[in-house]
Amino acid sequence: MSDDEMDVESGGVKVRVQLNSLVPEYTVPKDAIAVPSEVRKSGLSKVVNYLLGNVEGNDDSSDSDSDSNDGTTPSDRSVDFDFLIKNRFLRTSVSSYMRANNISAESVLQIDFMPKASRPENQGESEALPDWVSGLYFDTGTLFSACYDGTLRAMGGDKLGITSSLAAHSAPIRCIGGNGQGLLATGGHDQQLLVHEYLANKKSLATAYICAEGHTSSIESVAWCKGEGRLASGDFSGRLCLWDVAAASAQTPSSNKRQKISSETSKGTSPDVLQSIFSTPLHTSSISGLAWSSDKSAMITGSHDYSVRVFDVEAQGPSLTLNCNRVVTCLAKSFFSDVVATGHPDTQIKLWDMRMKRNGSDDSVITADNTLRPSHKSWISCISFDPNKSYNVSSASHDGTLKTWDVRCSLPLHTIKGHVGKIGRDGEKGKALAVAYGNDDNIYSGGSDGEVKRFC
């Protein structure tokens, strides 16, 4: 049925494709259909829309007239689709894809499709915070933002109103992390790592523990072991520390070791001092990214000394060192696998598949993937994986933009000009410094303009 019509629609070389829907609500017949070889994703999208009956008749000029006359009924129903061939996004024409991959024009091309990811729209922003937002963490409906003024703020609601704030640090906060169970850790230039407790019902933030000696420089990265009370942190001198918060909470807090951290903590209770399990100089320069591996037995660290290391907690030593030729400025791990993304000052984002070490015998097989092409204009400041969708990554850069990526595509899906607005008298563009996914598919970002923005 459709074959004939497609033939009529456009001449030239045809290729036979079989369209499979990845989403159950858009199912099309499994028959192979012939489409012009020069068709791109927009053309294929039309085809699918036609097959689904979202569009009445062909998208010819006469019909488009009638569409406009009719109103918006057909265009409302038509959906933009994205197409995948062999789990890679189709970004070129079908013919050039086949040429590039040496696929015979005779064969039937299997194309999967799914609705195109919608462009994240600005869903609102917080009130202007007094300083740069250096870190964001989203936990069960609450967004925590770490600021360069040393204050930790909890935000909630559609308007991102500040529900509570805690002036935890005397110097800029450089990193924030949470265990998902109400505990947050922040570290900053004051070389202190603090563990805060957020009580969702009271919406109150309070510093629970002060991580004592261990770090010798400003703390640059922090990571909680999911579901456990273990906390890892890295500082600028390359020292990695491990703290066990759960064990400390189990103990009875000893009063003689208590310490007042600052005058601003006006809460009645004083935080406990936490001793590090161990502290080791893992890197020669700043540990800028830190993540726990999926099996919780190792940490993956990225550093300014050009390396990505896997630190074995049991052995208390690095089990693997990967050279990445560039300074690592940020590191994030997928929630679903041991895939790690690193950001670099030279606008690159690299993907590392740490699973290969487990499966393969040779350690050296792990190399940086050049899946994600350089797209940012400046230093990559933060990377975040989507906790709900395994393929989705978003990145923040000093050029003020956020980019959302699908790891199946080398080009970014969308670019969000989140923090490019001019700041200050000097007209300098803002920098996006932090990006975080919310559970509700929202993307939160913070930057040097002092705003936390939500995109959906």
Place this chain on the structure above:
Amino acid sequence: MPSNKKKGVSRHVPDTSLSVEGKSVSKTSRKSSKTNKLPPPPPGPEVDDVESEVESEEESEEESGGEQEGEDSGGDGYDSGHSSEFYDSAEEDDDEDEGSDDEEDEDEEDDDGFEDQGSDSDDDVDDELEMIETHTPPPPPAFSKSKTNPRSAVVQREIEKLHDSATVGVNQSLLHIDDLSSDDEEGNNTIGRVPLHWYDEYDHIGYDTSGSKVMKGAGESAEDGVEDIFKSLDDKLSASDKKKFTIYDALNGKEVTLTPREIEVIRRIQAGAYAHPEHDANPEYIDYFSSKKLEVGFNSNRVEPKSRFQPSKWEALQVRRLLKRLKDGKIDMDYLTGKKKSMQEKKEPDDKPREMWRGDEEDELLNRKAPTHIAAAKVKAPGTEESYNPPGEYIPTEDELKKWDELDVEDRPYGLLVPKKHPNLRSVGAYEHAVRERFERCLDLYLAPREMKRRLNIDPESLVPQLPKARDLKPYPTVRCMKYVTPSMEDGTMPKIRALSVSPDGQWLATGAEDGFVRLWEVGTGRLLRSWDLREKEGEGEGAVNCVAFNPNPNHHVLLASSATNCYVISTGVGNAEDSELTAALLSIASSGGGGGLSEKVKKAVKWEKFNRGGRKPLSKHATVEGVVAKLSFNGTIAAEGVKWHEKGDYFLTLTPSTGASCVLIHQLSKGNSQQPFGKKREVSAVEFHGSKPFLFVAGGNVVRIYHLVKQTMVKKLYPNCKYVTSMNLHSTGDHLILGTLDRKTIWFDLDLSDRPYKTMKYHEKAIRGVRFSRKYPLMASCADDGNVNVFHSTVYDDLMRNPLIVPVKVIRAHHQVGRLGATAIAWHPKLPWIFTAGADGATILWQDI
């Protein structure tokens, strides 16, 4: 013997039936028939054959009458060698022949039958005699007779015929056939070797094999009387012919008639020709070898004769002779080598004076007094403008002519010539300036000095050193990475950044600006964290910050900054617990107003003061002090590069160029103390500490002096040959020094090499403001007022034999010029191949490698 006789008889019979003429013919025919049986002897070995015949004859003689020989002709014949034996025996035979000749005359008439016998019986013993006779000249009386004899005319004719056909082949009848069968010729000698006259008295001659006497005239004549009669008749008929060539063989008692061949031989011998008629004296010359060189064929592969490989005996003899003469002193080597013609000649002693210092011929050429000839410059070849009918564009217009008139003659395009159009060649007049031009050329040639210019024909590309490609020398900074935005001043302009320093761990950046602020930045984010106002009164007044310097010791979080006449000690307050204690200890004395104990001289120059400004909460929780803690005030202004830390982070230098002797001061921060190393006033533009050794580098005027601080002496002087050193930096190895100068030069000193620059580079368009080595990477950079930062790869080798490798890798157009200033300061990232640049345009930029 009987058989022989029978033979002779049997042969004789047919002969008698024939006429004399026919006889001779039959004889020749028989001989020719014999020639068919035997091949003619080759012409070459003829003589040998004769010899062999003679030898064989002698042998037969030996055999037959060896005992009597001695009595006959003396024993010498036998005892001597073969040749002499041959001659002897020949003489002997001659004697015999002479003897027999005498008898021949007697028996001429009765012994006719002998002649056939003698000539025909080839097997006969007597034939050998016949052979000898052929060699020996016949008896002269007989031959002389023949000349006068009328019958001899026939012979004469025959001889002439033979003579005409003297060459071989024609006269076969004369050919001697049976030369080789001499063996058969023995046997007729019946008496042995006894003189014949012994038998004169007897009727017999010798004995035969059975012992019976052989009668004289035995055989035919004896047996057959009838035949004798016939013979005598025949003889009468042919006496004239026959008798002439018939000789009597007395030995055998028979007459022998000479055969035509024998006659011919005799005739030839008489004529002085080769005896044998078959011998070809002048054979036709066949040129086998000499005309053509045979490259191929049978002979080409011929084995060389043995003589070729054997040393010449004659030459050996000559050498022996010469050696002997040399040994005896009759000749010497000069004579042998031809230096003197004869041994009498004497060498004249060279009495001429010898020039001891004379050089080679080439040197002499160079040392000639006269200057080398330089050819006169060529006259310019006539061009189109001198044509009688030049194209229009050569004809000057009125305006041009006016302009030319104003110009000097030399500046005019064609000199004195004014191109003109002529209708034809005929109408061209004499050139009015000919004499003047000629005169001027003569003057030029006479007065103007000429110089030979040597033009080197060298490919300029070959002079460029082979440098590695820049892309092979990565990493080096290329791309802008971060910008540190300095807040603009009240009037909206950006303050010029004058100084730049990076903390040893690479986390912090300090800048000093024209507005009097020292700012502390976070390198990784470009965040301005602290700013300290160093102006005299906080918030107002002038006081540009000239210089900032982080303490190179990573445990000391102290920053030095200089503004106008003061130097400030700033605690950055970023250290950890341990470092903060160290820093506090370091600053304790300084922050309390200095340690005192300064000498009077130094007290005049510098004043330590307690100073407290800033004092905000330190960034680090552990730090106790933050902000400006001390101030050193000087009499003079501190230079742009005027504050330098020692590597250890306790001592530092200040440079105040205008204060005479106290221009360079060494301060110790931990003690709050100062020293004045120099007592004399001197011009100083840059100072530097050596990293590991107690050396102080002081650049001033035209010289860089290196002082030993412990010994308090000057160690070395470097001569950079430049105007004014604006910046100086020492390589981390301490062996290399670079200078940046006002006259745009970057000068590299290899301190181990020489006191002259290893390399002087001039690539900036304006004065250089700063030169810096990277601590970690083999990189070097310079910034200049043209706003550019030039990055060099600069590998330094431990090997003293290898010179540093300097390769320009990148020109960063970092800043734009504001006023006369461009890029004012640079600093390398301590751990990465990144560079910070600051400019007069107020920007501070970090450049990264990609």
